[in-house]
Amino acid sequence: MDQLGLLLNGFAVALDPWNVALMLIGIVLGVVIGVLPGLGGANGVAILLPLTFSLPPVSAIILLSCIYWGALFGGAITSILFNIPGEPWSVATTFDGYPMAQQGRAAEALTAAFTSSFVGAFFAIVMITFVAPLVAGFALRFGPPEFFAVMFLAFASFIGMGSGSPLKTLMVTMAGFLLACVGLDSVTGSLRLTFGSTELIRGFDFLVAVIGLFGIGEILTSIEEGLAFRGAQARIDLSAVRRTWAELPRYWALSLRSALIGCWMGVTPAGATPASFMSYGVARRLAKPGEAPFGKGRIEGVIAPETAAHAAGTSALLPMLALGVPGSPTAAVLLGGLMMWGLQPGPMLFVEQADFVWGLIASMYLGNLVGLALVLFAVPWFAAILRVPFAVIAALILVICSIGAYTVNNAWFDVVVMLCFGVLGYAMKKLDYPLAPLVLALVLGNRTEQAFRQSMLSSQGDLGVFFSNWLVGSIMAVGLVLLFWPLISRVRGAISVQVARRRG
Amino acid sequence: MRRFQGISQRTAELTLAALFAAVAALAIGDSLRIGSGWGEDGPRSGYFPFWVGAVLLVAALWQLVSALGVRPRESFATREELVRVASVLVPAAVQVALMPFLGLYLTSAMLVAWFMARIGGFSWLVAVASGIVTAIVAFVVFEIWFLVALPKGPIEDLLGF
Numbered sequence: 001m002d003q004l005g006l007l008l009n010g011f012a013v014a015l016d017p018w019n020v021a022l023m024l025i026g027i028v029l030g031v032v033i034g035v036l037p038g039l040g041g042a043n044g045v046a047i048l049l050p051l052t053f054s055l056p057p058v059s060a061i062i063l064l065s066c067i068y069w070g071a072l073f074g075g076a077i078t079s080i081l082f083n084i085p086g087e088p089w090s091v092a093t094t095f096d097g098y099p100m101a102q103q104g105r106a107a108e109a110l111t112a113a114f115t116s117s118f119v120g121a122f123f124a125i126v127m128i129t130f131v132a133p134l135v136a137g138f139a140l141r142f143g144p145p146e147f148f149a150v151m152f153l154a155f156a157s158f159i160g161m162g163s164g165s166p167l168k169t170l171m172v173t174m175a176g177f178l179l180a181c182v183g184l185d186s187v188t189g190s191l192r193l194t195f196g197s198t199e200l201i202r203g204f205d206f207l208v209a210v211i212g213l214f215g216i217g218e219i220l221t222s223i224e225e226g227l228a229f230r231g232a233q234a235r236i237d238l239s240a241v242r243r244t245w246a247e248l249p250r251y252w253a254l255s256l257r258s259a260l261i262g263c264w265m266g267v268t269p270a271g272a273t274p275a276s277f278m279s280y281g282v283a284r285r286l287a288k289p290g291e292a293p294f295g296k297g298r299i300e301g302v303i304a305p306e307t308a309a310h311a312a313g314t315s316a317l318l319p320m321l322a323l324g325v326p327g328s329p330t331a332a333v334l335l336g337g338l339m340m341w342g343l344q345p346g347p348m349l350f351v352e353q354a355d356f357v358w359g360l361i362a363s364m365y366l367g368n369l370v371g372l373a374l375v376l377f378a379v380p381w382f383a384a385i386l387r388v389p390f391a392v393i394a395a396l397i398l399v400i401c402s403i404g405a406y407t408v409n410n411a412w413f414d415v416v417v418m419l420c421f422g423v424l425g426y427a428m429k430k431l432d433y434p435l436a437p438l439v440l441a442l443v444l445g446n447r448t449e450q451a452f453r454q455s456m457l458s459s460q461g462d463l464g465v466f467f468s469n470w471l472v473g474s475i476m477a478v479g480l481v482l483l484f485w486p487l488i489s490r491v492r493g494a495i496s497v498q499v500a501r502r503r504g
Numbered sequence: 505m506r507r508f509q510g511i512s513q514r515t516a517e518l519t520l521a522a523l524f525a526a527v528a529a530l531a532i533g534d535s536l537r538i539g540s541g542w543g544e545d546g547p548r549s550g551y552f553p554f555w556v557g558a559v560l561l562v563a564a565l566w567q568l569v570s571a572l573g574v575r576p577r578e579s580f581a582t583r584e585e586l587v588r589v590a591s592v593l594v595p596a597a598v599q600v601a602l603m604p605f606l607g608l609y610l611t612s613a614m615l616v617a618w619f620m621a622r623i624g625g626f627s628w629l630v631a632v633a634s635g636i637v638t639a640i641v642a643f644v645v646f647e648i649w650f651l652v653a654l655p656k657g658p659i660e661d662l663l664g665f
Contacts, residue, residue, distance in 0.1 A: 193531060399638065412655060
């Protein structure tokens, strides 16, 4: 039980008073960010990242990851009370959460949502505690071809398993890789894709892209819909909490299933949003006939998506820590943070930076516990944020976004780039282009290219290196199947139609 | 002249696909310039972007062709929606454009005041006061707390910062 000893050390790091204070600040900020439409986990973390340079890395990651947990909790508040998902992963929570609030069962819905979020997260953290070191240990044997294969697998699963058009996912992934190429090539020292601009030598920073795509883009989509907040009142008293908690153990099978779906979707880079929809869909399909229909205020309709979303959001950190391949946009931003603080992401992290890794994992246990207590008792105050007029919120978010983009490199040019990404993000969102693969490709672009180059160097340009042993070969093979899955399933569909026709 | 009705789904799809194709073409061109082949010491700088650009170009052209099939009647954004988007985007762009001359704090105060008065329906007095408060809070938090230097303009010069 190596892990438990290391975990205890981690608790010693995380329980440092300064780190506990940062944890609280992070959770509160995170919930605020989660409640506000237009400020999400990914860009909230991106905006604050440049401010964490003066902190030791472990304190910085505790602050930023707690913002992430807070945002995961916060998204549920607006979904249930206002029917406005504060975060994309809480869309599925609105289906049954808002009807519950309308029937005067807001406290019950919120308690169920927060508790199941906590259960999902806890499940995922336990998994991370025991599985991540194994994965990292295994990955120590990886060479450049294996790393390239893992990245390939990550992007292929986006394309093959994503909910949107595979073609559009492919396009944004490639665009992300190209954006990552801009600037000075660190291997040969030549300038790429700068077209003579001195500003572009720095390249496109993923933080600027995240703030633009997610922050500005989100505001533009919100204002287009002409947002007006009109919500149910809510205060959670202890008796409602006790009543709901007494009821929750009945749904253990649902919680377990949702947590498993969430963990699976989080580790593969599908992310929290599809996990919440899938979990909700499965729960609805498995409902017994004769019961009240979903969508009219069933508590299961809140438990399923919330458990899965939080489990997915949390377990997205597993591949980030163990392999250096993040499972969600927010995890990608955190990974970018690691690199900026001078840590080398990847399996060596568990060996060289044990304090950092276990401090983070311990803070995940504590942060989610603190988060649960905090949101249960502070819901009215967080909900009050949405009573601030949208004009004020939008202006403040715009100001915060431009400060965030500026502080990345102290460059005005980045603020301009952020605004352009904002318009692009708005158009992409309206046309169902996925944003997450672009961010992931931008963050991972250089490391993917490096792994590719080193593999090519060792094999003298022979692509066969990616199939040279069973390990890299099988990762690549799974990646290829996922990549061409949309085509395969279409062909299979066409064949079965043919067969059916012939029989009929 | 026909009144502008908004942008159709088809136009938007075509424009974005064309944009991606153009980016791909630029990347391919630049990669060819710096060398996209195999150098003495391994793949040259343009090798990776060239192939990424090639995949993007094919995908974007494919998307462009399939976007031709989108029915032109479907709407991407109506005129009213675009007006609302512009009501946020234009002031934000003006703020960013003025930032190098007036600094971040003054332009932020102006942005907050403008939003509150024009979109939020507050009186100008309240709006301007809120703008100034925002700028002061931002100044204290960033400049003094976090020691982050943000762009400053003539007013901050006058005050001696």
